[in-house]
Amino acid sequence: MKRIFTLLTAALLLGGLNNANAQIDTLIWEDFQDTANVFVTGWDAFPSGTVGAMNWTNFDEDGIADANARPQEWFLSAPYADADTATAMGDANFVAASSSWLQGYAPGNRNWMITPSFTVLDSTTRLFWKSAPRQTPTYIDGYSILVSTTDNNETSFTNQIFCAGQYLSGSGGIDSLVNYTFDPAGCFVHGEDGMFIEPDPTSTNVVGQLRPFEVNLWQFIGQDIYIAFLHNSDDDNLISVDDIGVIKTTVVNSVDDLAEKFNLNAYPNPANNNLQISFEMPATSNLEIAIYNVLGEKVKSMSNDNVVQGIYNHMFDVSDLAAGVYSVRISAEFGATTTSIIVE
Structure with missing residues (x-):
């Protein structure tokens, strides 16, 4: 189906937390x-x-x-x-x-x-x-x-x-x-x-x-x-x-600069079985990590309360996902950031 449209900001489309806005603009889709x-x-x-x-x-x-x-x-x-x-x-x-x-x-x-x-x-x-x-x-x-x-x-x-x-x-x-x-x-x-x-x-x-x-x-x-x-x-x-x-x-204007310190990495990229997510928590906060398809539908997620400052790793099994492009989004009370991956 041909669709030329702009997706909503993360607060509506990606279920973002608090004041963080991540925007995915789909300029062309067929x-x-x-x-x-x-x-x-x-x-x-x-x-x-x-x-x-x-x-x-x-x-x-x-x-x-x-x-x-x-x-x-x-x-x-x-x-x-x-x-x-x-x-x-x-x-x-x-x-x-x-x-x-x-x-x-x-x-x-x-x-x-x-x-x-x-x-x-x-x-x-x-x-x-x-x-x-x-x-x-x-x-x-x-x-x-x-x-x-x-x-x-x-x-x-x-x-x-x-x-x-x-x-x-x-x-x-x-x-x-x-x-x-x-x-x-x-x-x-x-x-x-x-x-x-x-x-x-x-x-x-x-x-x-x-x-x-x-x-x-x-x-x-x-x-x-x-x-x-x-x-x-x-x-x-x-x-x-x-x-x-x-x-x-685009990731735009979180409450402060803490979200810029997530140092989010997703590998291997492309992935076909397991996807490793590594990130840094710059401050204690509730946390969600989620994977979205190109239509903004959440296909994988995990969340924890009161995650303390530190460096973390989390693995997702992506072997059941259809091949294509996905967004990995990490959201906390102080902001959010997004990166893209390919599943083969």
């Missing part, structure tokens, strides 16, 4: 669950070049028909991996998919999915997303994420902030990656580290599971930008993306 409206209402059919446009753009630049009668641009699809078929709430999951397998095995696939314009306010503004190829390593699809600082015309996207490599040559399957070449060299290759994959019983390939990513947008501070997901693989198969978000996190 999880592709609004199946009646995604790629229909509010989605431009082609780049208009409009400065400050507030619609998403879905655009097939190459104009070449798909070899399997799939849509020529990005389209709504079920995920490829069994692990991704349901959301955290148990609903059927949907992703944005794009095909590079064109008629006549033609090269030149170029499918654009472009966000609305938004302003990068400070160094806490970050892009989050998930992606998965239909298969890896043979015929794995790659893609690029590009930024425009002017308008949403495809020729304006001159800043690359992420790239995933596509299959170029090689054979043997996931256990023979040394035999493979991917393009462009040096880009991320899904499954190369043995993570976020599941077996395909009919092939030496494996199926890609949705993997979370994060990029800080600090280099664009003060600018209005657009972000493009460009599927630019040639004659491979399918790529998918999901849960695209642009989020800004």
Whole structure:
């Protein structure tokens, strides 16, 4: 479901204590669950070049028909991996998919999915997303994420902030990656580290599971930008993306400066089983540590009364949380602070 909105301050959204305010601004959010409206209402059919446009753009630049009668641009699809078929709430999951397998095995696939314009306010503004190829390593699809600082015309996207490599040559399957070449060299290759994959019983390939990513947008501070997901693989198969978000996190003005002395740390980050929280209590106070998802819903918490001054550690089991971005918030009577984590 596409939502462009600003979340409330922590006192309302995150259940903050007393006079502490932590603000999470969700500038863009798209999880592709609004199946009646995604790629229909509010989605431009082609780049208009409009400065400050507030619609998403879905655009097939190459104009070449798909070899399997799939849509020529990005389209709504079920995920490829069994692990991704349901959301955290148990609903059927949907992703944005794009095909590079064109008629006549033609090269030149170029499918654009472009966000609305938004302003990068400070160094806490970050892009989050998930992606998965239909298969890896043979015929794995790659893609690029590009930024425009002017308008949403495809020729304006001159800043690359992420790239995933596509299959170029090689054979043997996931256990023979040394035999493979991917393009462009040096880009991320899904499954190369043995993570976020599941077996395909009919092939030496494996199926890609949705993997979370994060990029800080600090280099664009003060600018209005657009972000493009460009599927630019040639004659491979399918790529998918999901849960695209642009989020800004701010901690503002506690009662005094004590909250700045929490020295909050969360590790490992990314985490997949146990998350260790270390912090310092600068004064005796009631205390709550909580984990929130991107919608501001509390998913984990612990609290204690009259925690005395000192250094503490607390471990959360996050193995039951869906992969994605979360906020860890520590709240006391004198203030609060927040940090972000990724659960894989």
